[in-house]
Amino acid sequence: MSAPNNSYDPVEVTPLSPDEVARMRDEALAAVAAAADLDQLKAARLAHAGDRSPLALANREIGALPPAARAEAGKRVGGARRDIGEALKRRQAELEEERDARVLVEEAVDVTLPTRRSTPGGRHPVTTVAERMADIFVAMGFDVAEGPEVEAEWFNFDALNFLPDHPARTMQDTFFVESPSGGDSRTVLRTHTSPVQVRALVERELPVYVVAPGTTYRTDELDATHTPVFHQLEGLVVDEGITMGHLRGAIDAFVDGMFGSGLRTRFRPSYFPFTEPSAEVDMECFVCRGASVGDPANPCRTCSSEGWIELGGCGIVNPRVLTAAGVDTDRYSGWAFGLGVERSLMFAHGVADMHDMVEGDVRFTAAFGMEI
The missing domain is CATH 3.30.930.10 (Bira Bifunctional Protein; Domain 2)
Structure with missing residues (x-):
């Protein structure tokens, strides 16, 4: 079994570079903000916070770094994923509030109106x-x-x-x-x-x-x-x-x-x-x-x-x-x-x-x- 490469430069692992992590984070935040309903938000979550999302794949590359570089890369990727998770929670709350308000208007029932419990009869x-x-x-x-x-x-x-x-x-x-x-x-x-x-x-x-x-x-x-x-x-x-x-x-x-x-x-x-x-x-x-x-x-x-x-x-x-x-x-x-x-x-x-x-x-x- 080979030992870790202590001389490996983390900057050379492109997905872990500060610019690339920032780009993936900004792209995810933009997709979350653009979600117009809960279905679109679900699609954005799977694309940018799921197991196959770019940041999740970048996080797997941290194990290939020298021990001295892992902490900084982990902090950088973890912070980006945390920002995306918080944005998802905020947008989820906003969209649910909008949905509930819309349902109250569209499905409102005026219980003060008299109702007919049976169909009125008529001449045959x-x-x-x-x-x-x-x-x-x-x-x-x-x-x-x-x-x-x-x-x-x-x-x-x-x-x-x-x-x-x-x-x-x-x-x-x-x-x-x-x-x-x-x-x-x-x-x-x-x-x-x-x-x-x-x-x-x-x-x-x-x-x-x-x-x-x-x-x-x-x-x-x-x-x-x-x-x-x-x-x-x-x-x-x-x-x-x-x-x-x-x-x-x-x-x-x-x-x-x-x-x-x-x-x-x-x-x-x-x-x-x-x-x-x-x-x-x-x-x-x-x-x-x-x-x-x-x-x-x-x-x-x-x-x-x-x-x-x-x-x-x-x-x-x-x-x-x-x-x-x-x-x-x-x-x-x-x-x-x-x-x-x-x-x-x-x-x-x-x-x-x-x-x-x-x-x-x-x-x-x-x-x-x-x-x-």
Whole structure:
């Protein structure tokens, strides 16, 4: 093992020269002072005070000096590293103080302001759409009629010309209400709002011009397009000289008011026990207006590129229904229609899934306005 070189001049070890140590110290102090945030200060600490920093590497050269020169070199390097450490502490305190002051301003919370612990409720869009539909007919001179949701079987079926063996009377379509004694109570949860027609004819003086919005019940499974509890808007006109043309005009006026002007409508032959003749009502698609038919490059999701949207059923009131309500069929005639409220909501606002309407999620309701 070789002995130390007692004649080695420390000045010749460049990193330990006074000028070089002073330069490294000044460079480190400048980097510390220039650090604008804690991340930059961390980078400056690693570069000028870390194990691989210039002064740390110079400090390792002291062992190669003669014993007489080590003290002076160690004092010089140690003083420079001490100055850098103190500068780092001062700058760290300054930057932390600036950060805390900034956080107090940017993340301030005024605890004196009142807060809402829960989202405010609002009217359901089904309700507002049903009222809007009814308002269109009220503007045409109709009255709004109401009836019970737990209805006598006579009003729900018999008076509307449903024969005793009609499929709609079975448990597959109808909720029957059990009597307290366990027998047949002859009452049901109404399957449509048409019983209000009969009640209006029985209770009101002729002529009758009414619309009846309300809740109805059927034993359907809840899916994207069906629900066991849904809403209808029923319309009834009974007067002298009423024709299918009057019905067509009322439907056109409703479509104009609900979906926009200029949309065509059409009637397709159908069958309902309480109307004869009967028809299904279609309106022209209000999105593509029929332009997507036969054009696979521009499909329409609203009407499935068919050009038409089904609205509901209608027809001339069956004379048997008028007779059941005590109306003179030789003098009076009338028409009736039934429109789905949920269907109108889905068409008007692009609602794709019936689950959204019944699950009570306030985020769905909020999209239509939190109207109280």
